[in-house]
Amino acid sequence: xxxxxxxxxxxxxxxxxxxxxxxxxxxxxxxxxxxxxxxxxxxxxxxxxxxxxxxxxxxxxxxxxxxxxxxxxxxxxxxxxxxxxxxxxxxxxxxxxxxxxxxxxxxxxxxxxxxxxxxxxxxxxxxxxxxxxxxxxxxxxxxxxxxxxxxxxxxxxxxxxxxxxxxxxxxxxxxxxxxxxxxxxxxxxxxxxxxxxxxxxxxxxxxxxxxxxxxxxxxx
Numbered sequence: 501x502x503x504x505x506x507x508x509x510x511x512x513x514x515x516x517x518x519x520x521x522x523x524x525x526x527x528x529x530x531x532x533x534x535x536x537x538x539x540x541x542x543x544x545x546x547x548x549x550x551x552x553x554x555x556x557x558x559x560x561x562x563x564x565x566x567x568x569x570x571x572x573x574x575x576x577x578x579x580x581x582x583x584x585x586x587x588x589x590x591x592x593x594x595x596x597x598x599x600x601x602x603x604x605x606x607x608x609x610x611x612x613x614x615x616x617x618x619x620x621x622x623x624x625x626x627x628x629x630x631x632x633x634x635x636x637x638x639x640x641x642x643x644x645x646x647x648x649x650x651x652x653x654x655x656x657x658x659x660x661x662x663x664x665x666x667x668x669x670x671x672x673x674x675x676x677x678x679x680x681x682x683x684x685x686x687x688x689x690x691x692x693x694x695x696x697x698x699x700x701x702x703x704x705x706x707x708x709x710x711x712x713x714x715x716x717x718x719x720x
Contacts, residue, residue, distance in 0.1 A: 511705035515602040516696055517624060518542070519610045519617045522633035523663030525644040527679040531633065532611055534686050535693070542607045542693070546597060548574070551589040564594060582612070582619035595623070602627060607693065614669035629696045631689065632673040635663075636680035 518535075522528035535542055548564040550571050559565050566574070571590045574580060583592030593610070601608050610620060621628045635641035641663060645656045670676055675692050679685040700706060 511703060511709070513605055513697060514627070514702045514704055515541075515604070515606045515608060516693075516702060517598065517602070517608050517610060517620060517628045518693060518696075519612060519620055519628055519630040520633065521612060521614055521617050521630070521666070521673070522679075523635065523641065523666045524659050525641050525648075525663070526633045526635045527644075527682060527685065528611060528633045530682065531679070531686055531689055532609060535609065535689060538690070539607070539693070541605065542609055543601060545593055545608050545610045547591050548580075548583075548594050549589060549591045564597075566590075581623045582616050584616075593620070598624075607697075614666060614672060618672065626701060629675075629692065630673040631675045631677060631692060632670045633685070634667065634670065634676060634678045636678055 520528050520532060532544070536544060546561065546564060548566050548571060550566055550568050551563075553559065553563070553565050557563065568590065571583075571592070574592070574594070575583060579595055580592040581595045581598060583590060593616075598608050610616070612620065617628075617630050621630065635644070638660075642656065642660060645651060645659050677685050677688050696702075
């Protein structure tokens with residue numbers, strides 16, 4: 501779906517980094533998918549990883565697939581906005597790819613936990629817009645987790661503990677959305693995106709426009 505129904509941007513703008521976090525089961529993935537479907541100038545961040553590609557995964561689209569040596573070299577050269585070592589595999593966000601997208605006027609969507617959100621903010625504070633998604637209640641969150649295919653009581657219990665630890669960091673975020681009704685939550689997320697696009701620092705032609713206005717006002 502295109503975004504032709506949205507107000508047309510006037511002038512060039514710098515993209516933003518839209519960082520979404522939530523406990524598992526709060527609806528972050530569904531909200532992200534809706535945003536990507538509606539806005540063709542919002543792109544999901546592509547991570548680098550040392551895990552092997554799965555069937556049908558494409559290098560550069562799903563992940564940047566790297567050898568361990570290549571990944572460690574990128575760490576040494578400080579080429580990641582953030583990275584982690586998880587279950588003997590490396591994952592990270594290459595800085596160059598994100599910067600290129602921002603410079604092209606694209607918004608980059610990140611699906612990370614609070615630690616990843618902090619790391620991204622530390623690296624590029626003027627570009628990050630962070631949003632935390634909360635469930636309407638602990639009972640609703642538990643019901644959502646229990647309703648997932650393949651879930652077990654032990655798995656749900658572990659995820660509930662993880663959720664409580666994640667929720668404790670909600671104050672770190674610029675915006676917080678309670679996902680009680682999906683469509684209402686999505687409209688709030690969309691409004692955040694559209695308003696943040698209008699911030700002065702992201703309007704690249706404003707400086708030139710104001711200079712032109714002042715030049716026109718100067719006496720001959």
